[in-house]
Amino acid sequence: GAGVSQSPSNKVTEKGKDVELRCDPISGHTALYWYRQSLGQGLEFLIYFQGNSAPDKSGLPSDRFSAERTGGSVSTLTIQRTQQEDSAVYLCASSLGSVDTGELFFGEGSRLTVL
Amino acid sequence: TQLLEQSPQFLSIQEGENLTVYCNSSSVFSSLQWYRQEPGEGPVLLVTVVTGGEVKKLKRLTFQFGDARKDSSLHITAAQPGDTGLYLCAGARGGGGNKLTFGTGTQLKVEL
Numbered sequence: 001g002a003g004v005s006q007s008p009s010n011k012v013t014e015k016g017k018d019v020e021l022r023c024d025p026i027s028g029h030t031a032l033y034w035y036r037q038s039l040g041q042g043l044e045f046l047i048y049f050q051g052n053s054a055p056d057k058s059g060l061p062s063d064r065f066s067a068e069r070t071g072g073s074v075s076t077l078t079i080q081r082t083q084q085e086d087s088a089v090y091l092c093a094s095s096l097g098s099v100d101t102g103e104l105f106f107g108e109g110s111r112l113t114v115l
Numbered sequence: 116t117q118l119l120e121q122s123p124q125f126l127s128i129q130e131g132e133n134l135t136v137y138c139n140s141s142s143v144f145s146s147l148q149w150y151r152q153e154p155g156e157g158p159v160l161l162v163t164v165v166t167g168g169e170v171k172k173l174k175r176l177t178f179q180f181g182d183a184r185k186d187s188s189l190h191i192t193a194a195q196p197g198d199t200g201l202y203l204c205a206g207a208r209g210g211g212g213n214k215l216t217f218g219t220g221t222q223l224k225v226e227l
Contacts, residue, residue: 004157033214033215035217040201040220040222041219041220042119042121042203042217042218042219042220043158043203043205043217044217045214045215045216045217048214056214059214091157091158093157103148103160103163104148104150104158104160104205104215105157106156106157106158106159107157108155108156108157109155109156109157
């Protein structure tokens with residue numbers, strides 16, 4: 001596709017339910033990132049995938065959060081037993097390679113509201 | 116732990132005014148990027164600076180990377196309503212790279 005695609009754009013769920021957020025990166029981009037953003041704030045790193053290497057999961061806030069990337073393309077972020085503090089915009093980004101001099105291309109985000 | 120602190124957090128100015136946004140850290144970065152984000156959208160890259168002391172200009176925007184590569188600034192001349200948005204700095208640590216660490220953000224509003 002032309003850009004990074006995320007779905008759903010909005011998700012309202014009840015506390016305790018599981019949610020899945022999907023990211024379809026730009027074709028050919030080997031790196032994929034998930035960030036979380038609270039209203040008007042900076043971005044909090046969650047997880048990073050680079051090619052076939054083991055993902056960098058150092059930003060995942062708890063074991064309720066997990067992510068996978070199938071076939072080096074589409075990624076799914078799963079939040080189990082959601083809590084109200086999980087409410088945020090979840091942003092996915094992809095890049096051609098290292099971020100040292102490269103550019104991250106972001107999707108429009110998935111806004112999660114936990115009631 | 117927030118490694119990149121931005122100031123000010125909020126800024127509301129009139130059209131035509133100048134402003135500077137600061138991005139500071141105690142850590143050294145191999146490169147630093149500035150993004151702008153508008154409501155309902157993802158951040159979009161404005162510039163990347165990689166050399167200590169580097170200055171880059173993008174129309175009315177001037178970006179500077181500190182000599183020690185620990186800080187950066189964004190200066191906007193004669194701000195316009197179209198400059199309104201959330202400005203984010205982001206640093207990369209280098210060495211093959213993985214994640215970008217984003218700053219706390221500066222929300223800019225330019226009014227007529």
